[in-house]
Amino acid sequence: MEQQLPIVLDERVSQIVTAGDGSRTIACERTSLAGSVSQRACVFCGSRVVLYPIADALHLVHGPIGCATYTWDIRGALSSGPQLHRSSFCTDLRERDIIHGGEAKLTRALDQLIDRFAPRAAFVYSTCVAGVIGDDIEAVCKKMSLLKGIPVIPVGSEGFRGTKKDGYRAACDALLRIIGTDGAAAKIPLSINIIGDFNVAGETWLVRRYFAEMGITVVATLTGDGRIDDIRRANTAALNIVQCSGSMTPLAKAMQERYGIPFKRISFFGIDDTADALYAVADHFADPAIVERTKVLVRTGAKTALAALAPMAQALRGMHAGLYVGGAFKAISLVKALRRLGITTALAGTQTGNKDDYERLRSVCDPDTMIVDDSNPAELSRWILERDIDLFIGGVKERPMAYKLGVAFCDHNHERKIGLAGFEGMVNFGREVYSSLCSPVWRLVRNNRHRGRGVA
Numbered sequence: 001m002e003q004q005l006p007i008v009l010d011e012r013v014s015q016i017v018t019a020g021d022g023s024r025t026i027a028c029e030r031t032s033l034a035g036s037v038s039q040r041a042c043v044f045c046g047s048r049v050v051l052y053p054i055a056d057a058l059h060l061v062h063g064p065i066g067c068a069t070y071t072w073d074i075r076g077a078l079s080s081g082p083q084l085h086r087s088s089f090c091t092d093l094r095e096r097d098i099i100h101g102g103e104a105k106l107t108r109a110l111d112q113l114i115d116r117f118a119p120r121a122a123f124v125y126s127t128c129v130a131g132v133i134g135d136d137i138e139a140v141c142k143k144m145s146l147l148k149g150i151p152v153i154p155v156g157s158e159g160f161r162g163t164k165k166d167g168y169r170a171a172c173d174a175l176l177r178i179i180g181t182d183g184a185a186a187k188i189p190l191s192i193n194i195i196g197d198f199n200v201a202g203e204t205w206l207v208r209r210y211f212a213e214m215g216i217t218v219v220a221t222l223t224g225d226g227r228i229d230d231i232r233r234a235n236t237a238a239l240n241i242v243q244c245s246g247s248m249t250p251l252a253k254a255m256q257e258r259y260g261i262p263f264k265r266i267s268f269f270g271i272d273d274t275a276d277a278l279y280a281v282a283d284h285f286a287d288p289a290i291v292e293r294t295k296v297l298v299r300t301g302a303k304t305a306l307a308a309l310a311p312m313a314q315a316l317r318g319m320h321a322g323l324y325v326g327g328a329f330k331a332i333s334l335v336k337a338l339r340r341l342g343i344t345t346a347l348a349g350t351q352t353g354n355k356d357d358y359e360r361l362r363s364v365c366d367p368d369t370m371i372v373d374d375s376n377p378a379e380l381s382r383w384i385l386e387r388d389i390d391l392f393i394g395g396v397k398e399r400p401m402a403y404k405l406g407v408a409f410c411d412h413n414h415e416r417k418i419g420l421a422g423f424e425g426m427v428n429f430g431r432e433v434y435s436s437l438c439s440p441v442w443r444l445v446r447n448n449r450h451r452g453r454g455v456a
Ligand code: SF4
Pocket: 042, 043, 044, 045, 063, 066, 067, 070, 126, 127, 128, 129, 157, 158, 159, 160
């Protein structure tokens, strides 16, 4: 007899709503329920993924080797130059260090690594073990910074400290310790910082190209293809644009307060949101020449993308998607992008959405779309089957779940190798979705509803 999957835990019911049910708001921004086996990562992982793409910095994990292995080369984060970020250095704390303390080991590691690799800065990540034994990482970093003449920044990311979102905040705090240390203060006219794009598959480069065409200067990218010297003078930008709002809005808010830089939350996923993002920046500067160049850029990009997507949308019409991603802004963009492909979103979930994010998500979804905060494999597996989902969109933790259930999958997270941002990225996204949904493999999968739709 087929085993029934467990139902939703009582304490989680308030974190699940239907988009059209106006009688209920979603409960969110909570710590994960014990026993729920959340899809979220730990605080340390949250910090690591945000800071990881800074390519000319040393990233040192102060903890057991397992923490470093867990986040080793965790996302594409392509660099146009140095590759130092891709090494996962670790102090490898063991029983002896736990008894006697790990500060001496941390000092030795920083001493050797800074001499050997000459980084522009070093980030020292605290982990659960370092937090429990109470090493004074701040003091060690301060001492090594004076000794070596580079910023050595402690990242308060003990895994048990809260949710992955607390890790994002710790990463933002670490960046704030670097921003403004260049000495420059005057604002650069018509300039921006790109915040919350991690250049997983070259997206930062694509977006930079758009802004170059529009005539806008990019001062720093935080953190995709990031460089410490650029981050130091990020306070000189006239505007911040925030792509991954879930992780880096706190940084944008702090920069507004400290340096008077306004910010806009934008998204470069999908034709509609890419156009809105570019227009938002052009309108902010209100320079007629920039506005005109932006119109040309959007018109050309959207026209080419729509022409390429048309045959795919015809083949995909009527299919159902489920998505579970980190931030709600990405979820909102994906619902719109899927609609362009003729696909309905039956399930949309995020790890870190807040109340405002979920209200916006509800407003773009169909009335019967299920919306979920901080889900787990048991729930997602059950809903994939119950809601007749043909395609699941998520990251590394959702991929095996989808394949085991005989459902097509599209990676929209750390591990993908294909750029999904901008007009070009929307075409790549369409191809990914089409190839997965129309793969001949589904002809061999028992009970797959679309096994007849294989690629000719
Ligand atoms: S910091 Fe803690 S929760 Fe995170 S990987 Fe290390 S041991 Fe695990």
